[in-house]
Amino acid sequence: MLDWVTDPFASPIVQRALVEVLILSVACGPLGVWVLLYRDAYAAESISHGMLPGLVVAALAGAPLLLGAAAGVLLAAAGIALVARDQRLGADVGVAVCVSGLFGLGGMLALSPDSPPRLQELLFGDLLGVSAGDLAVAAALAGFVVLALAVGHRSLALVGFDRAASPSLGARPLRWELALLAVLALTTVAAVQGLGNLLLVALVLAPAAAALSLARRLAAALALSVALAALAGSAGLMLSFHLHVAAGASVALCAVALALLALLAPARRPRLAA
Amino acid sequence: MTPGVVVRGLSGGYAPGRDALRDVWFAAEPGQIVGVLGPNGGGKTTLFRALLGELPIRHGELVLPGRPAYVPQTERARLDFPVSAFDVVLMGAYARTPWFRRVARGDRAAAHAALERVGLAGEARATFGALSGGQRQRVLIARALLQQAQVLLLDEPLSGVDGVSAARIAALFAELRNEGRTLLLATHDVRQASDWDRVLCLHNRQVDFGRPVAVLSPETLRETYGGELIVLEGGGRAVGVGHHAH
Secondary structure, three states, X not given: OHHHHHHHHHOHHHHHHHHHHHHHHHHHHHHHHHHHHOOOHHHHHHHHHHOHHHHHHHHHHOOOHHHHHHHXXXXXXXXXXXXXXXXXXXXXXXXXXXXXXXXXXXXXXXXXXXXXXXXXHHHHOOHHHOXXXXXXXXXXXXXXXXXXXXXXXXXXXXXXXXXXXXHHHOOOHHHHHHHHHXXXXXXXXXXXXXXXXXXXXXXHHHHHXXXXXXXXXHHHHHHHHHHHHHHHHHHHHHHHHHHOOOXXXXXXXXXXXXXXXXXXXXXXXXXOOO | OOOOEEEEXXXXXXXXXXXXXXXXXXXXXXXXXXXXXXXXXXXXXXXXXXXXXOOOEEEXXXXXXXXXXXXXXXXXXXXXXXXXXXXXHHHXXXXXOOOOOOOOHHHHHHHHHHHHHOOOHHHOOOEHHXXXXXXXXXXXXXXXXXXXXXXXXXXXXXOOOOHHHHHHHHHHHHHHHHOOOEEEEEEOOHHHHOOOOEEEEEOOEEEEEEOHHHHOOHHHHHHHHOOOEEEEOOOOEEEEOOOOOO
């Protein structure tokens, strides 16, 4: 049994993949908790899709793909935030308008004869192909994400709990809503190499959903989300090794399975008042 | 005596060139409770936003003894947020706590004391969303107490709360008045407002301000509420209608 667990991690390739998912767990877990508390899950899904034109343009221009992904995600985040400021439209319309447009633009560019042949890897990731340089970039970005969430923790809590009263308590709602989207964008960039921009959403949202359904307090939910994301990442790599399936997809499925198990578990949180 | 709140000729609004509230003049002294009456959309919350510095002011002047504390309607807070009653009260100390420091021991003790003052010392660890509406309102008032503000702005604090909580809250208002704090209470309930020291009637502009006995006449209330008013002539009482949760 022990061999079944340790064998996959004997290879340096899988060891690097494990380090990558552990690094991403530290950023993705807590970020996912905030994303769910701010009801930004749809935005999280869409921002990762919105980076497609940035990736393609970077590939066509010969620029680093990470740079293209960052530009695409920041463009999508800014567009969503701007459209969502109009309260008649709201965040969902902002996401639909911006992401549909960007995804269409990315598709048009990707269908050109000069589109890069490895574009698919950036959509679905290549967890087993991460290099030491990729790990360093992921670690730096994840470190920044964790620091940003720590700095903004109290303001995010004020705005998320009671938006109307938060300015009187010292937090500016729009600033922190935009900041959360920007951090989400950064995390998306950090995770794209390993998990791909279509699968990384699972590592952001699923462990957070599980943590929020199990924990009664914010601090506990944030800590638990890291542990569950790391568990999903490790279990996903093991399953990938033994079942010979794609590593990124395996990690994503394990994260979703954990969320389902948590939702099916007996309720830990108290029943809300009417 | 320095007035608690002075508003001189206030006009302002969010939309460019359109005032949501205009020509508001009043002064509330320390230790006074002012009922702010008006129909939905009449400018009660807009006035609070102006006093909190969140409303673009085009004309007029505000004088306040420091930043006011705001107590919103309880249903505006997220009930599914994973916080305890104590966590919520502690939010009142966030503005004076650097992000890298734990909330000071003194503030934590003050948060417990504030919960005790509103009669919820035993519910400190209870999840906020699991409390009753009246208990949640008392937690939000305890949070305002922790802000140590001289002026408290309360948005319909007695609306929809149970009898026990209403009695507790009314007793607390009396204590705060005796401490010299100024309270502005937005309400639809004319009968409630008649118990307070001053009444400010708004209908996108100031209709009247003064002692309840002078202000709460059927004529003033008709002007304040327009068609949303029933006047009970027999008892000389007027009741605002069109009451609903925001």
